Amino acid sequence: MYVPKHFDEPRPEVLHTLIAENPLGILFTHGKSGLDANHIPFDLKAGEGACGVLHAHVARANPVWQDVANGDEVLVVFRAGDAYISPTWYPSKHEFHKQVPTWNYRVVHAHGRVTIRDDERYVRGLVARLTRTHEASQPHPWKMTDSASDYIDAMLKAIVGVEIEITRLVGKIKLSQNKEVRDIQGAGAALNEQGENVIGGAMLEYAAIKSAIKADDSPA
Known part of the structure; x- marks a missing residue:
């Protein structure tokens, strides 16, 4: 990924937060069948390994878990x-007429090595964590014990765990940092007015x- 200096975000804690707040990642692999991309919700354990570890699962019917080998390099984009x-x-546009359209965004690239975890204990713990995390905001959170145990057992047998040890994190936060403060404020306010509060608020x-x-x- 091309990352100009003014858009670079190297702080692991910031990137970990962005991943945790936006857990649906795109897993890119280059296995026996060639390039592939899968959209998967991840559970990040920031304290594991050198840069954190991503945990996820895929359907057993998804060929990706058999297409890669343990230790293969993969990329997850958030x-x-x-x-x-x-x-x-941009206020400066109306004075100098030297601005052009652009697109602002925040992304994290997590490079790592994959390990396939085809064991019931791993996927059961993972599903329990994902459920607790994403049901927490519900008025009546769903729990795995709300369903019959034989039904849950059958569902767990239909998925395979995927563990990715992150070896390198690359973050790009593009918020018009190369513009004047008044231009950043003008664009941010316009986005908020349109309901684009994520990028507008960040700007x-x-x-x-x-x-x-x-x-x-400034001098005193």
Whole structure:
């Protein structure tokens, strides 16, 4: 991934947070059948390994788990919001007419090595964790014990675990950081007005930080 310096986000804790908040990743593999991509919800254990470990499962009918070998290099891409940016939202455009459209976004690329975990204990624990995490906001959270044990057992036999030890994290957060503060604020506010609050809010937050830094650097 091409990452200009002003869009680079190297902090592991920030990237881990983006993954945890946007757990549906795209798993890219290059196995015996060639390139493949699968959309999978992941459970991140940030404290495991050097850069964290991703845990997931796929349907047993999905050939991906047999197409790769343990230790193969894989890539998981997590998208944390995106939005089109109109040049008309930049105040400087109306003065100098030197702005063009762009697209802002936040993404994390997790490079790692895969291990297939075809065992019931692993997938049962994983499904339990995913359920607790994503049912927590429900008024009446669903639990695995809400279904008959033989039904859950059959469902677990129909999936296979996938574990990915992250070896390298690459983050790109594109929020118009290369623009003037007023332009970032203008575009961020316009996005919020359209309901694009993920990127709009992130842009306004960055603009506030940039303004504060600029104020601190100003001569007294």
